[in-house]
Amino acid sequence: MYHTIIIGAGYAGLVLAERLASQQNQKVLVIEQRQHIGGNAYDRYDEHGVLIHEYGPHIFHTRSKEVWDYLSQFTEWHHYEHRVLAKVDGQEVPIPFNLNTIERVFPPALAERLQKKLVDVFGYNVKVPILKLREQDDKDLKFLAEYVYEKVFLHYTLKQWGIGPEELDPTVTGRVPVYVSRDDRYFQDPYQGLPKYGYTEMFKNILNHPNIHLMFNTRYQDIMTISKDGHTLFGQPFEGQIIYTGMIDELFDFAYGELPYRSLRFEYDIFDVEYKQSVGQLNSPNGYDFTRITEFKHLTGQKHPKTSLAREYPQHYVKGENIPYYPITAEENQVKYKKYKQLADTLPNVHLVGRLAEYKYYDMDAVVATALKLYKKLASK
Ligand code: FAD
Ligand code: UDP
Structure with missing residues (x-):
């Protein structure tokens, strides 16, 4: 007999399965x-033996020592710091747009003036979201903001989301701010890297x-039903707890309509050279239908004659x-999400956690942190 059923074997589900089994000796399905x-x-090895990320590039990074220490029980790390270039006016320049990028795209006198203005107004080592930079009245900063907005954010965002930066929650473009720094x-x-033997190996250890x-x-x-009147597993009543990490709207058969998402299609290419790009990620804000190209070996550190x-x-x-x-974190979608959340709160012994269940643009570390938090709450009952 299971104490807990967990739906979904992503980060959220696996962390909770591990905690409940190892710390509380629970039987978990x-x-x-x-x-x-x-x-x-x-992640997995492709047919040529190159380690790839099946659902897009994943770089682990966190400020949380707790999250890092937790995962470090299950993996060693390949210490890697992600560097991204974007094609702007025919050049490949550092992103986030920073003081180095300014020197790459503007003539020296103008570059110096813009750099000085940024430091004077915001201070050194400060991150300024593009939408905030666009609110500045200063002529030079306005010019810079429009340049960065047009060349880096507008068309990339239209491709990625199907809507412009202003229609999105500002925290989305705020993830990649203009950085008043020379840090590329x-x-x-403070903690960055990839699991040394891959994510899947780390997950195997967690499980x-x-x-x-x-x-x-x-x-x-x-195989089961979930409702406010009780749950079943294989047709029998199930009295234990349920941790749900799938889409919240699916749990209620889309009663209030679907919550919208963006999806991706990946095209993979193998090349008979050791490296194709100078960095792990090359963004194409302008032109092309794709947003970015990832070269996995830069991320994973794998040595292989092909890439x-x-x-x-x-x-x-x-x-x-x-x-x-x-998840598309626009205002109206949050309203719909909250209606589903109210329904979820009526389900006995059901806990929703993760990117789909909470309809949140979580990075991996944030999912681990919320899963650990939920575990502590459950354990303290
Ligand atoms: P998921 O990984 O989505 O797991 C949910 C699981 O539930 C899935 O396996 C799904 O199949 C299963 N499931 C759903 N419904 C059902 C059902 N009805 N029945 C049974 N099973 C079900 N984060 C970073 O920190 N760094 C990055 O570089 C990064 N890059 C990313 C790149 C891309 C393209 C994407 C999409 C995400 C990226 N992320 C990154 C975010 C990261 O993927 C997520 O934070 C994390 O994987 C979410 O874990 P989760 O367990 O919440 O959800
Ligand atoms: N973004 C952009 N141009 C870039 C990089 C990012 O416009 O060159 C915007 C875009 O809206 C994107 C968001 O910033 O969706 C967040 O970027 P991030 O790299 O964090 O996205 P993720 O890795 O989660 O896809």
Whole structure:
């Protein structure tokens, strides 16, 4: 008999399975509709032996020592700091747009004036979201803001989201601010890297406990029911707790309509050279239908005579056809999410956690942090 059923074998589900099994000796059943663990962070070796990320590039980074220490029980790390270049006016320049980028795209006198203005107004080592920079009245800063907006953000965002930067929650473009610094790294978090032997190997270690049972290729709807009047597993009443990491709207059969998502299509290419790009990620804000190209070996540190790259083509999410990768955190969608959340709160012993269940643009570390927080809450009951 299981104490807990967990729906979804991504970060959220796996962390909770591990905690409940190892710390509380609970028997846990994890139900996963795909045929592998790890959710969207799953990686695998392609047919040439190059380690790739099946659902797009994943770089682990966090400010949380707790999260880092937790995962470090299950993996060693390949210490990697992500660097991104974007094609702007025919050149490949550092992103986030920073003091170095300014020197690459403007003539020296203008570059110096813009750099000085940024430092005077915002201070050194400060991150300024593009939408905030656009609010400045100063003529030079206005010029800079419009340049960066047009060349880096507008068309990339239109491709990625199908809507412009102003229509999105400002925190989305705020993830990649203009950085008043000479630091070219994409993230400044103190802990950064990739699991040394890959994400999937780390997930296997997380799950390595005799109390955890896994069912692949199974949608929870096929073997259980969840409702405010009680739950069933294989037709029998189920009195234990349920941790749900799938889409919140699906849990209620889309009673209030679908919550929208963006999806992606990946095109992979293998090349018979050691490296194709100078960095792990090359963004194409302008032109092309794809947003970025990732060369996985830069991220993973793998040595291999061939190299594998993936181009990302954003697209609408269509139920049953592709994967819901990104919740669209616009105001009206939050309203709909809150209605579903109210329904979720009426379900006895059901806890929702993760990017799909909370409809939040979570990075991996944030999912681990919320899963650990939920575990502590459950353990203290
Ligand atoms: P998921 O990984 O989505 O796991 C949910 C699981 O539930 C899935 O395996 C799904 O198949 C299963 N499931 C859903 N419904 C059902 C059902 N009805 N029945 C059974 N099983 C079900 N984060 C970073 O920190 N750094 C990055 O560089 C980064 N890059 C990313 C790039 C892309 C393209 C994307 C899409 C995300 C990226 N992320 C990154 C975010 C990261 O993928 C997520 O934060 C994390 O994987 C979310 O974990 P989760 O467990 O909440 O959800
Ligand atoms: N963005 C952009 N141009 C870039 C990089 C990012 O316009 O060159 C915007 C875009 O809206 C994107 C958001 O910033 O969706 C967040 O970028 P991030 O790299 O964090 O996205 P993710 O890795 O989650 O896809």
